[in-house]
Amino acid sequence: MSGFFGGSAEYLWNPDAAGRQFLQPKLKGLFGGDDASTSNTANDMFAQLTRDQWQSYVTNYVPYENDLIKYATSTTAVGDAMKSASADVNSAFDNSTAATQRRLAGLGLTLSPDEQAASTRSTGLARSLADVNAQNTARDATVARQQSILGNPTPRIGGLSGVS
Amino acid sequence: MSKGGGQVQETSKERALAEVGVQQMQDFKARWLPVQQRFAKSVTEAGAPDSFQRRQAVSKAAIDTTARFGQAADRLDATAATSGQLGSSKQKLGLTGLQSDRATSMGLAETAANSAVDDAYVSGLNAVTALGRGEKSTAIGGLQTSAALSGRQAAADADQALADRAGQYQLAGTLAGAAGYGYASSLRPAQPGLSGTLPSGGSSVVLGAQDDEFVTNPQAGY
Numbered sequence: 001m002s003g004f005f006g007g008s009a010e011y012l013w014n015p016d017a018a019g020r021q022f023l024q025p026k027l028k029g030l031f032g033g034d035d036a037s038t039s040n041t042a043n044d045m046f047a048q049l050t051r052d053q054w055q056s057y058v059t060n061y062v063p064y065e066n067d068l069i070k071y072a073t074s075t076t077a078v079g080d081a082m083k084s085a086s087a088d089v090n091s092a093f094d095n096s097t098a099a100t101q102r103r104l105a106g107l108g109l110t111l112s113p114d115e116q117a118a119s120t121r122s123t124g125l126a127r128s129l130a131d132v133n134a135q136n137t138a139r140d141a142t143v144a145r146q147q148s149i150l151g152n153p154t155p156r157i158g159g160l161s162g163v164s
Numbered sequence: 165m166s167k168g169g170g171q172v173q174e175t176s177k178e179r180a181l182a183e184v185g186v187q188q189m190q191d192f193k194a195r196w197l198p199v200q201q202r203f204a205k206s207v208t209e210a211g212a213p214d215s216f217q218r219r220q221a222v223s224k225a226a227i228d229t230t231a232r233f234g235q236a237a238d239r240l241d242a243t244a245a246t247s248g249q250l251g252s253s254k255q256k257l258g259l260t261g262l263q264s265d266r267a268t269s270m271g272l273a274e275t276a277a278n279s280a281v282d283d284a285y286v287s288g289l290n291a292v293t294a295l296g297r298g299e300k301s302t303a304i305g306g307l308q309t310s311a312a313l314s315g316r317q318a319a320a321d322a323d324q325a326l327a328d329r330a331g332q333y334q335l336a337g338t339l340a341g342a343a344g345y346g347y348a349s350s351l352r353p354a355q356p357g358l359s360g361t362l363p364s365g366g367s368s369v370v371l372g373a374q375d376d377e378f379v380t381n382p383q384a385g386y
Contacts (some may be wrong), residue, residue: 002171027297033319034199041174042174042177042178042179042181042182043174045182045183045185046182046185049182049185049186051188052189053189054175056197059298060197060200060201060204060296061292061293061295061296061297062296064204064207064208064289064292064293064296065293065296067208067287067289068286068290068293071285071286071289081278081279081282084275084278085271085275085278087243087275088222088270088271088274088275088278089267089268089271089272089275090271091271092226092266092267092268092270092271092274093267093271094266095267096263096266096267096270097263098265099266100259100260100263103170103237103263104256104259104260107241107250107251108251109251109256111256111260112253114253115253115256115257117256119257119260119261122260122261122266123260123263123264126264126265126267126268127264130261130267130268130271130272131271133272134271134272134275135271136279137275137276137279138275138279141279141282141283142282143278143287145282145286148286149286149290
């Protein structure tokens, strides 16, 4: 690799025929070539600068563009987000059950069988609703994010939210 | 610009433009590129599935929810005590219901926290790639537009380059330099390797990365 950002480009101060000092690039191939010939023309310096800029772009920015494209076109990002949301909700409900038991025990209270059944029903219903809600939220947010990267200026339109 | 013996001599102005372009690139490399690389690295790290930022956001959401609902549970117990309903089914089921609400709130808050981190990740990547796009357009546009520029336009671009030097990229001098090159190249035959085509091997650089194998140009195969 050559260029400013590849670490191998060299610029030297050399005199021209009239004795004036000019920055002089050692011209090296952009993609691995090693033409060690030198030139002190502005023309060649501009050419080398342009090559170095392109190489800098390829080296320093293309990987991040690819990350962005990969996220936008990922077929698993939506599913992963929904799984994560579901795990968060279910973990919260699992912890909640234990916390409820501790709090009741702290007050010296226990649930009767009927109360336990009622609590289980209502908690189960709440868990299901929260799970679905969280997954829908995560899905819509992820799809909107992907659509936004792809250029959709209004990614949160309802009709588009279900497109993955 | 002087001419003699069939060769076009570069002017001192063109040489100055070239030097400024080189020096601006070196300045960019020394001062701004490390900052941009640091920023890009932090964006990538923060967006990772188990990053510190993500765990911190989710934990904060959980703690905030726990604190809010803990106070509500205390008030519920106090109300039951003052009304003589401590130990009643109403009080006990109220308590379990409150804990259920807390779990719902916590789950959604954690989901929102994860989503916020993902938003930050994508926004950060957008910022990084915007920097790259500016540099890319300068590199490509420099060659494409340079041939049409006159000496007067080149001078104007040089002035603009100096003005832009205070900006973020520090690369405008290169564009001005390319403009200067365009002025010179318009007066001399095109040289190999400067016609806008990449050197051998350049065409093998694959820039695309569509993860779902979406075909954007079937005829071209990509």
